[in-house]
Amino acid sequence: MKKLFSLIVIVSISTAAIAQIGITAGVTVATLKLKENIPGISIDSKVGFTLGVFTHIPLSTNFIFRPGLNFTQKGAKLSDASDEIKTTLNYLELPLDFIYKTNGGFFVGIGPSLAYLLSGKSKYSDGSPDYKLQIGSDENNDDIKPFEFSGNLLAGYELSNGIFFSVNYNLGFSNLSPSSSSSDDYKNSYFGIKVGKKFGTVKK
Numbered sequence: 001m002k003k004l005f006s007l008i009v010i011v012s013i014s015t016a017a018i019a020q021i022g023i024t025a026g027v028t029v030a031t032l033k034l035k036e037n038i039p040g041i042s043i044d045s046k047v048g049f050t051l052g053v054f055t056h057i058p059l060s061t062n063f064i065f066r067p068g069l070n071f072t073q074k075g076a077k078l079s080d081a082s083d084e085i086k087t088t089l090n091y092l093e094l095p096l097d098f099i100y101k102t103n104g105g106f107f108v109g110i111g112p113s114l115a116y117l118l119s120g121k122s123k124y125s126d127g128s129p130d131y132k133l134q135i136g137s138d139e140n141n142d143d144i145k146p147f148e149f150s151g152n153l154l155a156g157y158e159l160s161n162g163i164f165f166s167v168n169y170n171l172g173f174s175n176l177s178p179s180s181s182s183s184d185d186y187k188n189s190y191f192g193i194k195v196g197k198k199f200g201t202v203k204k
Contacts, residue, residue, distance in 0.1 A: 019055050019056055019057045019058075020055070020056035020057075020198055020199060020200065021053065021054065021055055021056065021198075021199055022053065022054050022056060022162070022196055022197055022198040022199055023051075023052070023053055023054075023196060023197055024050070024051070024052045024053075024054065024068070024070070024166075024194045024195070024196035024197075025049075025050070025051050025052075025194065025195060025196075026049070026050050026192055026193050026194030026195060027047060027048070027049055027050070027192070027193055028047070028048045028049065028050050028072060028073055028074065028190045028191070028192050029045050029046075029047055029190060029191045029192075030045060030046055030047075030048060030073065030074040030075050030076060030089075030188065030189065030190035030191075031043060031044070031045040031046070031076045031188075031189055031190070032075070032076040032078075032087075032186050032187065032188060032189075033172070033186065033187045033188075033189055034185070034186045035182075035183065035184075035185035035186070036183050036185070040080050040081065041078055041079070041080055042078070042079050042080075043076050043077070043078055044076065044077040044078075044079070045076065045077070046075050046076055046077050046086055046087075046088070048072070048073025048074065048075065048088065048190075049073055050070050050071065050072040050073065050093075050192060050194065051070065051071050052068050052069055052070030052071065052072075052093075053068065053069055053070075054066050054067065054068035054069070054196070055067050055068070056198055062100055062101055062102065062103075063098070063099070063100055063101075064098070064099040064100075064101060064107075064109075065096075065097075065098055065099075066095075066097045066098075066099055066109070067094070067095070067096050067097070068093075068094065068095045068097070069092070069093070069094055070091075070092075070093040070094075070095065071090070071091070071092060071093070071118075072090075072091045072092075072093040072115070072190075072192075073088055073089065073090055073091070074088075074089040074091060074188045074190050075087040075088045075089045075120075075188075079125075082126070083124060083125055083126050084124075084125040085122050085123070085124055085125070086122070086123045086125075087120065087121070087122045087123075087133075088120065088121050088122075088123070089117060089119075089120045089133075089144075089188070090117070090118045090119045090120065091115040091116065091117055091118065091148070092115065092116045092118055093113060093114070093115040094113065094114045094115065095111060095112075095113040095152050095170075096111045096112050096113065096114075097109040097110065097111035097152060097154060098110060098111050099154075101158070105157050105158045105159065105160075106155075106156075106157050107154075107155065107156055107157070107158060107164075107166075108154065108155045109152075109153070109154045109155070110151070110152065110153055110154075111151075111152050112149065112150070112151060112152070113149070113150045113151065113152045113170060114147070114148070114149060115147070115148040115149075115150065116146055116147055116148075117135050117144065117145075117146045117147075117148070119132075119133075119135075120132070120133035120135065120143070120144060121133065136178065137178050138178060139178040139179045139180055142178045143178070144176050144177070144178070145174070145175075145176050145177070145178055147174065148172055148174045148176065148188060149172075149173050149174045150170050150171055150172040150173055150174070150188065150189075151170070151171050151173065152168055152169070152170050153168060153169045153170075154166055154167065154168035154169075155167060155168075156194075158198070162197055162198035162199065163195070163196070163197050163198075164195070164196050164197075164198065165194070165195055165196075166193075166194050166195075166196065167191070167192065167193055167194075168191070168192045168194070169189075169190075169191050169192075170188075170189060170190050170191075170192065171187075171189045172187035172188035172189055173187065174187065175187065176188065
């Protein structure tokens with residue numbers, strides 16, 4: 001999985017030499033989806049941010065392949081009767097979106113997304129010290145797996161100067177828990193709002 005992630009990153013960066021490139025920035029509203037509810041615990045969304053770059057590769061007049069590389073914050077707020085825990089997950093995310101763009105500037109897209117967890121932290125409302133999540137696949141020593149596979153849906157509008165506005169919904173397919181128990185199953189999801197800028201063709 002790590003080798004595949006690295007290969008796709010290299011290919012995407014290399015392709016940028018012959019296609020348009022761009023930048024994005026925005027906010028995320030993220031949460032965690034549990035297979036089984038935990039009695040007495042409620043899960044709410046948390047706000048984060050995302051920054052990224054992308055490559056704009058025309059496949060035809062209206063179809064575009066847009067791989068990107070983003071820093072994206074995910075996570076959730078978990079609370080019971082006495083405490084709230086805000087968990088922030090910082091990912092390096094690689095969306096591989098296929099986009100249909102109308103002649104009027106509107107666009108929609110869909111694609112898979114790969115992500116690697118750079119760091120994670122839980123912050124407690126009762127003043128307890130922050131807890132740094134242990135990343136790995138060892139069910140005895142780790143809290144969360146490093147790799148994630150998800151699906152991405154997006155829509156937006158692009159101006160004639162290359163500036164665009166978009167929304168996306170990212171739904172995680174991977175169980176992030178290192179535990180072998182079937183009940184320990186949780187996945188990321190987030191709603192994103194972005195503004196971006198597409199630049200002219202970069203020549204070799």
